[in-house]
Amino acid sequence: MCSEIDEQRSKKGLPTRDIKVCGDRPCHDIASKKERQQNKSSPMEQFRLGVTLDLIKCNPGQFLVIKAKNQLPSCISLENIEKLRERGWAISEQKQQEMIQVISDNRMKNIKLSNDLENFNPTLNITPDEINNQRYLMFEGFGWHQLHNVEITISEESVKESIRTKTNDSGHLNMPWPIPDSVGGKMYHIFASDGIHQLELDMPIAPKR
Known part of the structure; x- marks a missing residue:
């Protein structure tokens, strides 16, 4: 068994001495699998x-x-x-x-809103990203009205930005929004509506570095 493992590791360019075997495979392989599983969470x-x-x-x-x-x-x-x-x-x-606390309150508010909507459960996931020194908010949602425009408003006391995207035939929306330099460092109110249904939440947007 060890010679087979030595041969396999040699082909991969890995050291072959002092190999610990756990059952029918190198302990290293089991540890690597465990690390990958942990990374998933x-x-x-x-x-x-x-x-x-x-x-x-x-x-x-x-x-x-x-x-x-x-x-x-x-x-x-x-x-x-x-x-x-x-x-x-x-x-x-x-x-x-x-x-x-704000995020928790909004999550509970959205859960209640979703429960109140008959046969409808829209979602809106917002993920911050940065590409080539440009900040983005990545909007992705499911369960919106099919082939409808969804208007999303990002606002704060001194800022109000509106963007619009269209859902596909399964009610899915996916849209990146380049964050203006003037936006960031505060909590912002996000409001989304397709004219029939709506969702709203508050979230922080990081300032431009």
Whole structure:
């Protein structure tokens, strides 16, 4: 068995000495598989799958923090959290608690709204991104009225931006929005409507670096 493993690892350009075997395969391969499984539940992976910040789970011994530059989640060990906050890498504990509370309240509001809609359950996932130094909000939604325009408004006390996209024949929308330089560093109200149904929520938008 070890010679077969040696041969396989040699073909991959990997070292062949001191190989530990677990059952019928190298322990290294099992560990790698476990790492891949853990990566699937990383905070960013959860976020990309649509898990809201207030529901993101960290591994034992780690705690959720929000990155200051893009408002994205990360799981950090307790002894490093304050250091990162002092350096400005993560937002303060108070600001994070306030943000989480707003997101949680909006999530519950949207759950109630969805439950009130008969035979209809629209969703709107909003993911921040940055491409070639341009900030974007990526809007993706399901369950909207088929082949209808959906108008999305992003507003704050001194800002109001409107964008429009059209759903496909299955009620799916997908639209990137380049964030203007003047937008960021505050909580913004997002309102989406296809003329028949609507959703609204509040979310932070990171300032331009």
